[in-house]
Amino acid sequence: MDSEISKTTIEILDEMIRLAGERLSPQAGERRLRQVAREHRDVQLDVLWEQEAMNGAVHYDALLRVPGQGTVSVGYCPDRGVPFALRGAFRWSESEMLRVNEKRMTIPDVVALLDFLWDTPYLTDRLVETALVAEALERDPAAFEPTREELQAAVDGFRKRRGLFTAEATMRWLEQHGTTVQSLEQLVDGFARATKLRDSVTAGREEAYFAEHRAEFDEAVIARIVVPSRERALSLCASLRAGEVDLLEAATKALRAPQRTDLPWQQPPPLLxxxxRGALPEERAAAIFGAAPGTVLDPWDTPAGHEVLVVRAIEPATFDAATRRAVRDRLFEAWLAERRGASKIAWIWGQQP
Structure with a gap:
């Protein structure tokens, strides 16, 4: 084996032995191992860790790869540590994700439910993108280390989006979702790092992109009313155009009318x-942004029903803070798409033995 990977293997093992005697967080320990590997540019490192629920001890495994040569697996278990045979002994199956009473749900079950039944068709795309982001962050974790203020902002944003305004509400949410404060902190840390990665990828490119795609960032303020039948939608359009009915009154009647609302995709959108422009299908964008304020558009078929839309205002794009964030998101999506096109992707959970 190449002398470089031999030297790295020994140094990684020495660092694992030192970590076994310290009470560091898994993230801090992983950073220490990656710091060792960064001193050997020809060696690629993957780190896996597992924290024991009983005593908080952290076990690390490392894969050291030299392209074109081979891979070395390194692990260390101190005396009186949890034996490898018992590590994760409560897992019935690596493919199982949830148990409720005697009912078990596998990862394929969950993905199918979210992807098809619950109308989130981009779940698998998001999983791939998350892996691509994690791969990019691992190459230079120190460059994307969040500050204390950035971490706090990420935590506050997470809690605000979910209405977790008290400690009790946050703990209840954690319990309901089968996670811990430590896991939440890891997720938030990853989110903060991903935000810094996005900003790094897009820095200095926003204004040029905006100038070239300005029209795509135009905004429209719209009012939407969804009714169950096309006949009723056509009648509502005629009444609104003739001024026979008030917009708010029509929206109230539509909500009170009998219709199926028991499934997520049948819930009506917000009134306002x-x-x-760039976030809408081309035909829909042309109709909205080609209309004058006050125009009642013809009914549009949606998963929730037949939508009657009133254009309230059209606002040409300006390069403000919100638009800058939207431009960054667009640039980052293009960056991810490019990386995905060059990646090898294997859906292991869908393969049968």
């Missing part, structure tokens, strides 16, 4: 919304 702000939309960007």
């Amino acid at each position: 919304a702000r939309v960007r």
